[in-house]
Amino acid sequence: MGDLGYVVAGYLATALALGGYVARLLARARRARRRTAALAGRPLDRPGPG
Amino acid sequence: MKFAERGMAAVTGRRGERLLALATVLGLGVSAVLSLVVAPPDAEQGQVQRLMYVHVPAAWLAYLAFGVVFVASVAYLKSGKTRWDRLGVASAEVGVLFTSLTIVLGALWGKPVWGTWWTWDPRLTTTAVLLLIYLGYLALRQMADNPARRARWSAVVGVVGFVDVPIVHMSVTWWRSLHQAPTVLRPGAPTIAGSMLAALLVGVVAFTILYAYLIALRLRVGRLEDRVASQALSARISQRTRGAVPPGPVPVPDGTVPPPAVPERSGADG
Numbered sequence: 367m368g369d370l371g372y373v374v375a376g377y378l379a380t381a382l383a384l385g386g387y388v389a390r391l392l393a394r395a396r397r398a399r400r401r402t403a404a405l406a407g408r409p410l411d412r413p414g415p416g
Numbered sequence: 417m418k419f420a421e422r423g424m425a426a427v428t429g430r431r432g433e434r435l436l437a438l439a440t441v442l443g444l445g446v447s448a449v450l451s452l453v454v455a456p457p458d459a460e461q462g463q464v465q466r467l468m469y470v471h472v473p474a475a476w477l478a479y480l481a482f483g484v485v486f487v488a489s490v491a492y493l494k495s496g497k498t499r500w501d502r503l504g505v506a507s508a509e510v511g512v513l514f515t516s517l518t519i520v521l522g523a524l525w526g527k528p529v530w531g532t533w534w535t536w537d538p539r540l541t542t543t544a545v546l547l548l549i550y551l552g553y554l555a556l557r558q559m560a561d562n563p564a565r566r567a568r569w570s571a572v573v574g575v576v577g578f579v580d581v582p583i584v585h586m587s588v589t590w591w592r593s594l595h596q597a598p599t600v601l602r603p604g605a606p607t608i609a610g611s612m613l614a615a616l617l618v619g620v621v622a623f624t625i626l627y628a629y630l631i632a633l634r635l636r637v638g639r640l641e642d643r644v645a646s647q648a649l650s651a652r653i654s655q656r657t658r659g660a661v662p663p664g665p666v667p668v669p670d671g672t673v674p675p676p677a678v679p680e681r682s683g684a685d686g
Contacts, residue, residue, distance in 0.1 A: 369463040369528055376467045376524045377452075380474070383517055384626070387510075391633045398640035405647040 433636065436629035443622030447473075450615040458612075464528050469615050471521040473623035474514045475543075480627060481511030482550065482581050489574030492567060498642070501567035504574050506634035508553050510627060515547045530594065538587040539595035546584055549577040 451469030458465035484507040492500035522540070523533040534540065553573045560566035588597050608616070 372464050372524045372528055373452075373466050376470060376521050377448075379520055379524070380470050380517060383513060387513055387630070388633065391630070391637050394637045395633070395640055398637065398644050401644045402640065402647060405644065405651060 430636075433629065433632040436625060436632055440622070440626045440629045443618070443625045447615070447619045447622040450611075450618050455612050455615040456609070461529055464525055467521055467525040469619045471518060471525060472616055473619040474517040474521060476620050477514040477623050477627050478511050478518055478546070479581055479585065480624065481507045481514060482546070482578055484631075485511060485550070485553070485574040486578035489571035492571045493575070498567070501571065502635055502638040502642075503631070504571060505554070505557060506631050506638060508550050508570075508574065509634060510630045512547065512550045512554065513630075514623075514627075515543065515550065519543060519547065535594060537594045538591040539584065539593050542580060542584040542587045546577075546580045549573070549580055553577060 447469070451466055455466070455469070457463050485504050488500045488504035488507060491497070492504060519540075522543075526535070527533050553570055556573060557566050557570050560569055587593060588595050
């Protein structure tokens with residue numbers, strides 16, 4: 367790998383790590399919002415299983 | 417502490433988060449141009465020295481993140497407020513990300529310059545220990561099932577673990593090290609050319625804004641997940657009071673079982 371190859375690999379690794387982390391956080395926020403809405407919308411006195 | 421809490425609330429609001437996202441994109445863009453186009457290649461190391469414009473800011477961010485974990489841990493142990501625990505875990509997670517990046521970028525730089533990906537040099541070894549400490553911090557949180565105990569234990573690790581940060585920074589001064597001595601944070605003037613110093617400093621500023629954005633986003637995720645846990649617990653208590661469900665965890669509508677709610681020991685939480 368030439369010198370530029372190490373530089374490209376380094377900047378790519380940085381972009382992937384940071385982009386991946388942000389995407390994961392946004393996905394967690396979306397999932398939590400969906401769960402909150404689902405829980406708030408569910409009637410509390412609905413009979414459960416069993 | 418009230419001032420810090422108000423500042424945290426302002427920065428982590430949705431408007432603050434959007435502004436931080438915009439500033440992060442701008443900052444990283446300017447930093448990329450300065451470090452890849454404007455700054456000249458190093459006289460001895462050539463192009464590979466450009467890795468320093470991300471390696472050094474990532475290392476700075478790791479110090480900052482673990483410093484924030486330390487402050488949040490002390491604040492949690494003093495006040496018992498959940499928001500400090502949330503800030504501690506958010507910063508530890510971001511700190512682990514940046515410490516890992518620092519090590520990977522250092523290895524990519526080390527191979528062509530030192531001839532090896534890794535060596536048991538004092539700076540590298542203490543940095544690896546730093547990573548393990550905060551991976552342990554995050555692992556500990558997965559092990560403790562009682563939220564208050566989890567917050568207390570991790571706050572203690574957050575305080576004790578910070579001891580390694582000054583050791584990492586001073587390792588190149590205290591011991592014989594292959595790693596170069598500080599170039600900017602040293603007594604006297606920095607020892608690099610102006611355009612290189614500008615690229616480095618802009619990188620540090622851009623990464624610091626990125627850190628603030630990641631913390632704001634991670635705090636929002638923490639608040640939402642705590643709310644889910646709290647709602648699920650309320651639903652379960654309500655249903656059990658009416659005798660509608662047998663004892664046991666109640667799955668939320670997407671089929672997963674939420675973790676227990678985090679109790680607030682004192683004060684209002686936002």
